Amino acid sequence: MTSPAADPASDPTASDAVPADAAPVDAVEPAASAAALAGSPPADTPPATGRRRFGAAVWAALGIVYVVWGSTYLGIRVVVETMPPFLSAGVRFVAAGLLLALLLVCRYGPGVLRASRAQLASAALVGLLLLLGGNGLVVLAETTVPSGLAALLIAVVPAWVVLLRTAFGERPGRGAYLGVLLGLAGLAVLTLPGISGEVRVWGVLTVMAATLMWSLGSFASSRLPMPKNPFATSAYEMVAGGLACALVGLARGEQHGLDLGAVSARSWTALGYLIVFGSLIAFSAYAWLLHHAPLSLTATYAYVNPVVAVALGALILGEAVSWPIALGGAIVVGGVCLIVSTERRG
Template identity: 35%
Template sequence: MNFFNSYKSNLFLNLILVYIIWGSTYMGVKIGLNDLSPLLLTGLRFFIGGVILFVLILFLKKLPTLEEAKGSMLIGLLLTGFGTSSLAYAIQFLPSGLVALLVALLPIWMFLLDFLFFSKTKPSILSGSGMLIGLAGVLFLFNPFGLNGGINSTQISPIFIVFFSSLIWAFGSLMSTKTKQAKGIAGLSFQMLAGGTFAFLASMFLESNQIEEIQTMSSSTILSLTYLILIGSFIGYSAYIWLINNAPPILTSTYAFVNPVVAIIVGFYIANEVLDSSSIIASGLILLGVIFMTLGRRKKGEF
């Protein structure tokens, strides 16, 4: 009973951390992009964070085995390398709340990949209904059919990049449970180092003026980068890693429904982004979808 209560407490604590912290990082990335190119920003965020943690594990003398290090680097390459770098690029061209809403399709990708290639587990009726309700909220706010103006031609490519990023992220999350990795801060360190190195290499080929951008960073960019490293990565990312290794995939993916609500609120108060009646209605639908998905997992006795 004590183990169950401890697991349950950790589960909801990590869910809340990912819900709130990652919802706020969309605006942090948006601010950082005022001075830094997207791949450079991603590289700095994860490489610096990875180095800090690596120094710590050297001090604690808790280096992982070569096999564990390789496993952690593979997952880091998929999640923070391909996944986060793609999002950072796309967020230049789309409002932060809209990017979060596109990422809200993650539960669909997570379920499909899990069902086809991993657990073969079907969702309960409540969980399936929750996915549909959450998706309805995304579509209501995103308005892909152009009922109120819709998307413009310059946003089509970034939207597909976000979809690609979500698929890679979903696959990497599911692979994490099947891959031998280092535990604790050692695992986080090697994941972040792999993702940050990939982003730096991609920046070398696809971007320019990196040294000048770093030298001319504004105080707001430095603060946003600090927030992304200390809060977004150390706390938010570590909470997500715990979830993908300890919680049902569909439940873990509910963060993608809640993050848009947080991103929209943060965008409204910090960057004066639009918060209209459609946003409020869509947020309500999204939260209702999360509730149904959560109740669906509880009914099946998975937490």
């Protein structure tokens, strides 16, 4: 997904773009849902005053990110069974970005992709952080780390987000801090498989680095000038991030010995699923959320995705659910309840 920006028409280079924590009022139209490009482009929404309330579009987009992204860890694990990690990630994001751009042009005309150099540069930077640094490293880690464990380790994302918000003078609230502490406690439990040698430590550390890159990209996206249409922003970010992933794959020599005929049918199917559902739909939903809901609320996908990922990994791939995974998962899921309830009361 990507991160749409505040309306650049008001100040395309301003550093005080509407932050992701500026929640919209109830009047967010359901047609603005990231799952439906058929509706009109989302209108700019002013920050809410007083009690924060979210429209149906916010919860629909959040539901997409919760469920679909939870399944992408399984998809990635299946893809890298017979495909190189960075090259497959490059194909995924470039294809999804181009498809999204084509849909936008067919629906709204070429003008929907119009953007200044500053906006394009910002979109490319965020795309590199989110997709090369964030998703690309997760894909690499899943060559050795089980999909469920990788998803559970992503639970550290809200902790990074709260730290970044605090560093910039924001005060997320006691509930958010307590939710982060619960998430970190669960994370400590989840690292036990790596410490005990059940998985490679470098894989665990790679996922942790990915969470930092993803958090930085998410945080920066709401504070940089971006194209006015959030879905156009998604397209630019996916193409930029996908090209970067492909270049890294080539630099790593992943093309050597690659035999497309040896790629399994289920890997091709999983790649197609990741392109359409994981990137085209869910990534765009995440991008839309970054500017229509508080960032700490949006980041709670990191607590919910693991539940979906662990369940699918166990049911489809037969991945073992050890006691650290079960206990750690239960702890981090508690964190999302605190953060969500805090944002709704804020």
